[in-house]
Amino acid sequence: MKTTPFTEKHIALGAKMHEFAGYNMPIEYSGIIDEHLSVVSGAGVFDVSHMGEFWVTGDKALEFLQHVTSNDVSKLPLGKAQYSCFPNEQGGIVDDLLVYHIDHQKYLLVVNASNIEKDWNWCNAHNSIGATLENASDQTAQLAIQGPKASAILQKLTSSTLDKIPYYAFEIGEFAGCKQVIISNTGYTGAGGFELYFSPNDADTIWRAIFEAGKEEGIKPIGLGARDTLRLEMGYCLYGNDLNDTTSPLEAGLGWITKFADNKNFVGREILEQQKATGISRKLCAFKLKERGIPRHGYEIADSLNNTIGTVTSGTMSPTTKEGIGLGYVTPESAVIGSEIFIRIRNKNIAAEVVKLPFRK
Numbered sequence: 001m002k003t004t005p006f007t008e009k010h011i012a013l014g015a016k017m018h019e020f021a022g023y024n025m026p027i028e029y030s031g032i033i034d035e036h037l038s039v040v041s042g043a044g045v046f047d048v049s050h051m052g053e054f055w056v057t058g059d060k061a062l063e064f065l066q067h068v069t070s071n072d073v074s075k076l077p078l079g080k081a082q083y084s085c086f087p088n089e090q091g092g093i094v095d096d097l098l099v100y101h102i103d104h105q106k107y108l109l110v111v112n113a114s115n116i117e118k119d120w121n122w123c124n125a126h127n128s129i130g131a132t133l134e135n136a137s138d139q140t141a142q143l144a145i146q147g148p149k150a151s152a153i154l155q156k157l158t159s160s161t162l163d164k165i166p167y168y169a170f171e172i173g174e175f176a177g178c179k180q181v182i183i184s185n186t187g188y189t190g191a192g193g194f195e196l197y198f199s200p201n202d203a204d205t206i207w208r209a210i211f212e213a214g215k216e217e218g219i220k221p222i223g224l225g226a227r228d229t230l231r232l233e234m235g236y237c238l239y240g241n242d243l244n245d246t247t248s249p250l251e252a253g254l255g256w257i258t259k260f261a262d263n264k265n266f267v268g269r270e271i272l273e274q275q276k277a278t279g280i281s282r283k284l285c286a287f288k289l290k291e292r293g294i295p296r297h298g299y300e301i302a303d304s305l306n307n308t309i310g311t312v313t314s315g316t317m318s319p320t321t322k323e324g325i326g327l328g329y330v331t332p333e334s335a336v337i338g339s340e341i342f343i344r345i346r347n348k349n350i351a352a353e354v355v356k357l358p359f360r361k
Contacts, residue, residue: 001019001022001023001024002022002023002024002050003023003024004023004025004047004049004050004141005049005141005200005203005204006047006049006141006143006203006207007024009207009221010025010026010047010221013029013221014029015027015028015029015221015223016028016029016223020050020113020114020224021050021112021113021114021116022113022114023050023113025047025050025223025224026047026221026223026224027223027224027225028223028225028226029220029221029222029223030220032223032225032226032229032319033319035220035222035223035225035226036226036229036230036319036320037319037320038147038218038220038222039146039147039189039191039222039226039230040147040148040191040230040320040360041147041148042147042148042149042217042218042219042220043145043146043147043148043149043150043153043193043214043217043218043219043220044145044146044147044219044220044221044222044226045143045144045145045207045210045211045214045219045220045221045222046143046144046145046146046222046223046224046227047142047143047221048142048143048144048195049140049141049142049143049200049203050113051110051111051112051113051137051142052109052110052111052112052113052115052116052119052120052135052137053108053109053110053111053135053136053137053140053142053197054108054109054111054119054120054123054133054134054135054136054137055106055107055108055109055132055133055134055136056106056107056108056109056123056131056132056133057105057106057107057131057132057134058105058130058131058132059105060129060130060131060132061105061106061107061131061132062074062105062107063129063131064126064127064129064131065099065107065131066263066264066265066266067126067129067265067266067267068086068122068123068126068266068267069084069085069086069097069099069266070084070085070086070087070249070254070257070258070259070266070272071083071084071085071099071257071258071259072259072261072263072264073099073101073107074261074263076099076101077101078101078102078103078104079101079169079170079171080100080101080168080169080170081098081099081100081101081168081169081170081184081186082098082099082100082101082168082257083096083097083098083168083257084096084097084098084099084257085097085243085249085254085257085258086119086122086123086267087248087249087258087266087267087268087269087272088245088267088268089267089268089271090245090246090268090271091248091268091271091272091275092244092245092246092247092248092268093239093243093244093245093247093248093249093252094115094118094119094122094245095111095112095115095118095119095122095239096112096237096239096243096254097109097110097111097112097119098110098186100170100182100184102172108182108197109123112239112240114239114240115239116135116137120135126267139199139200140197140198140199140200141197141198141199141200141202141203141206142195142196142197142198143195143196143206143207143210144187144188144189144193144194144195144196145193145194145195145196145210145219146187146188146189146191146192146193146222146230147189147191147192147193148191148192149214149217149219150191150192150193150194151163151192151193151194152217153210153213153214153217153219154175154183154194154210154213156213157175157176157209157210157213158173158174158175158176158181158183159173159174160173160174160175160183162183162185162194165183165185165194166185167185167186168185168186169184169185170182170183170184170185170186171183175196175198175206176202176205176206176209176210177205177209178198178199178202178205178206180198180199181196181197181198181202181206182195182196182197182198183196184196184197188227188230188231188236189227189230189231189234190230190231190233190234190236190358190360191230228316229316229318229319232314232315232316232318232325232326232327232359233318233319233320233321233325233358233359233360234357234358234359234360235286235327235357235358235359237252237254237284237327238314241297241313241314241327242284242313242314242327247284247329248271248272248275248280249272250272250275250276250280251275251280251282251283251284251329252284253283253284255276258272260272260273260276279332280332281331281332282310282329282330282331282332283329283330283331283332283335284313284327284328284329284335285327285328285329285330285334285335285341285354286325286326286327286354286355286356286357286359287325287326287327287328287341287343287352287353287354287355288318288321288323288324288325288326288352288353288355288359289323289324289325289343289350289351289352290350290351290352290353291350291351292324293324293343293345293350294315294316294317294324294345295312295315295316295324295325295326295328295343295345295350295352296312296315296345297312297313297314297315298311298312299311299312299315299343299344299345300312300343300344301328301330301334301341301342301343301344302341302342302343302344302349303334303341303342304340304342306342306349309330309331309334309341310328310329310330310331310334310341311328311329312326312327312328312343313326313327313328313329314326314327314328315327315328315343318359318360320359320360321359321360323359324343324350324352325359326343326352334354335354336354337354337355337356338353338354339353339354340352340353340354341353341354
């Protein structure tokens with residue numbers, strides 16, 4: 001298994017380790033519920049160094065990104081980030097990603113750990129115009145410091161004014177004495193906070209500084225288990241569960257990152273334009289159980305007549321609301337807010353209500 005610059009620290013802290021996307025990663029430390037609630041009310045540190053980072057540079061960079069991503073990169077200002085996806089020729093999703101506009105003719109793509117090789121091959125296969133691509137995944141470390149206390153803790157370590165960095169914006173500056181750190185007001189928890197990108201050579205310095213700065217606020221290391229429950233409470237999609245090569249961004253409720261601008265002849269555009277015009281046959285919805293139970297990935301979803309209408313893609317017992325919650329693809333008429341659907345759990349149909357996201361307000 002691959003390691004991150006923090007793997008030995010996780011093991012020394014007693015984390016429960018497990019393979020994820022080929023990396024030896026911490027799943028939990030003090031327990032998923034405890035870690036989840038610590039982030040919601042305080043601050044937690046996630047090692048996300050397993051994520052992939054690609055540089056796209058040169059005078060063909062924008063044209064390339066307009067072709068391979070669904071969102072309109074021409075509208076992305078310097079110093080801002082954009083959520084997007086790589087559509088395929090069938091209108092499915094190769095991966096979802098963040099696009100950072102670093103400088104003139106310079107962009108950073110942040111992709112999912114499980115798809116690094118797949119995405120790298122995809123980008124190169126569709127780079128017929130000669131944009132300069134660099135896979136910097138192994139030369140980039142990343143920590144996500146999330147929670148309502150995160151900003152105050154991190155402010156002790158940088159001269160950048162964090163309160164003046166808007167959501168989905170970033171600065172590049174000094175952090176904990178380390179230079180050229182990307183300080184990004186983004187995250188996958190809905191609890192606020194920042195993501196830091198830096199050289200692996202600075203990993204030990206930055207890790208130690210964050211935990212020293214956050215000692216009084218009770219900052220904790222957090223595993224991937226709580227990262228999953230936090231993102232699900234917000235309704236954020238997880239690639240491999242809620243998104244894959246056969247789900248379209250329109251089916252997944254991601255029409256807002258799918259732009260049919262005149263300057264965007266992106267991969268799969270015709271199919272997605274047709275979907276938008278004629279309608280979709282399934283739609284991702286959020287639901288909560290009306291009685292006790294835990295929905296799981298792969299469980300069938302039925303209507304009141306016991307017809308199978310879809311499948312659960314993500315599900316858990318919400319640590320915040322103490323309710324069974326989940327996401328799943330169903331027929332469009334069953335995805336209407338307030339509709340009653342049924343989750344088949346151990347051969348029993350458990351009633352659920354289709355609700356508006358997020359689960360955690």
